[in-house]
Amino acid sequence: xxxKDPVSPASGxxxxxxxxxxxxxYTLAPSERVIPxxxxxxxxxxxxxxxxxxxxxxxxxxxxRLAADGLHVVAVARSAEPLGTLVExxxxxGGSAEFRTCDVGEGNALGDLVEEVAETSGRLDVLxxxxxxxxxxxxxxxxxxxxxxxxxxxxxxxxxxxxAAARPMMRGRYGRxxxxxxxxxxxxxxxxxxxxxxxxxxxxxxxxVAKELGAKGVTANVVAPGFVRxxxxxxxxxxxxxxxxxxxxxxxxxEPEDISGAVSYLASEQAGYVTGxxxxxxxxxxx
Numbered sequence: 243x244x245x246k247d248p249v250s251p252a253s254g255x256x257x258x259x260x261x262x263x264x265x266x267x268y269t270l271a272p273s274e275r276v277i278p279x280x281x282x283x284x285x286x287x288x289x290x291x292x293x294x295x296x297x298x299x300x301x302x303x304x305x306x307r308l309a310a311d312g313l314h315v316v317a318v319a320r321s322a323e324p325l326g327t328l329v330e331x332x333x334x335x336g337g338s339a340e341f342r343t344c345d346v347g348e349g350n351a352l353g354d355l356v357e358e359v360a361e362t363s364g365r366l367d368v369l370x371x372x373x374x375x376x377x378x379x380x381x382x383x384x385x386x387x388x389x390x391x392x393x394x395x396x397x398x399x400x401x402x403x404x405x406a407a408a409r410p411m412m413r414g415r416y417g418r419x420x421x422x423x424x425x426x427x428x429x430x431x432x433x434x435x436x437x438x439x440x441x442x443x444x445x446x447x448x449x450x451v452a453k454e455l456g457a458k459g460v461t462a463n464v465v466a467p468g469f470v471r472x473x474x475x476x477x478x479x480x481x482x483x484x485x486x487x488x489x490x491x492x493x494x495x496x497e498p499e500d501i502s503g504a505v506s507y508l509a510s511e512q513a514g515y516v517t518g519x520x521x522x523x524x525x526x527x528x529x
Contacts, residue, residue: 288338290365291509292316292356294346294403295373297324299472300422303498304370307506309337313368316359317341318352346373346399347391353402360410367414368509369407371400372422374440381435389436396440397447404451408460417460418509421448422501423520425468425528441466445520452518461517463508468524470496491526500525 291308295301297319309315309332317325317339325341332339342359346352352373360366374396377388400421411417426434427441445464452462469486487493504523507513522528 289313289367290316290359290363291368291370292318292359292366292403292407293370293372294318294344294352294399295422296328296341297321300467300470300498300501301370301372302328303502304372304505305339306332306335306337307499307502308368308370308509309339310335311506311510313338313509314363315339318344318346318355319373320345346403347375347395350402352399353406356403356406360407365414366407366410367416368418368420369403369411370420370422370505370509371403373399374422376434376437378433378437380433384435389439392436393440393443396437397443400444401447404447404462408451408455411460412455412458415459417455417458418513419448419451419455419460419462420505420508421462421464422505423448423464423466425466425522425524428466428520428522429528448520449518456517459514461508461513463513463517464520465501465504465508466520466522466524467501468496468522468527470498470501472498489527490524491529494525496523496525 289312291313293301293305293308293315296305296315296317301317301319302324305315305317305328315332315338317328318341319325320343322341322343325343329339329341342355344351344355356366356369375392377384377392379388404419404421407417407419411419421444423444424437424441426438427443427445430438448462448464455462468490483495487495500523504521508516508521
């Protein structure tokens with residue numbers, strides 16, 4: 243993982259967390275860039291959502307959908323440029339958003355970021371853990387590094403984020419945690435021992451979090467996509483879309499909006515009686 247400079251490349255302005263050890267792991271984008279002046283007070287009044295892996299694909303769609311639902315969105319990813327563009331699009335559409343850059347695979351960087359956002363904003367209502375990587379390969383050829391990297395990004399970082407989110411959500415007696423899993427974590431997949439292990443572990447973690455926090459008004463659920471058309475899957479699908487669609491009951495590949503719609507529901511007040519569940523959004527690929 244590439245180290246991140248603690249200075250925002252867009253502004254050159256330092257914004258330090260109270261946790262000094264986190265300063266070298268994520269950059270706080272100055273709110274003056276991304277929140278119109280007349281909106282800043284709304285952060286306290288409207289529900290706040292953190293969305294990781296928000297620079298593209300499913301995460302970008304989730305961030306846009308939650309902003310359209312009326313939440314203030316803190317978009318998180320490694321690269322500032324696509325996040326800045328996303329925030330501009332959200333605010334142009336009348337939404338409210340800001341961004342942070344973070345290498346979620348580095349220690350407790352994501353947990354520190356979640357804690358800082360909750361402290362400075364005075365609330366945390368929704369956490370969507372979407373950031374993830376793949377390092378595919380058959381088990382006979384998979385290196386320790388490839389296994390460990392996927393576990394660090396796809397599982398350990400989510401543990402860190404959920405742990406940091408638990409206290410402010412319990413204090414507010416309201417919270418929605420939505421973790422993005424995969425059907426690979428349910429059915430397994432050849433060539434993805436590391437990825438399937440992380441996603442299966444994520445299901446167990448989410449169910450345990452749901453049991454621990456449910457009495458405090460906090461729900462935790464998993465959305466498990468099937469094959470969704472994104473930059474990450476484009477190379478795999480190239481020239482094989484018709485063949486792959488035939489394996490799916492609804493005869494098409496998923497779109498990021500199929501996933502963000504499911505997240506929108508689980509992140510809403512209406513989903514308060516749904517917790518510890520795995521919502522499979524795969525077009526009937528795994529039945």
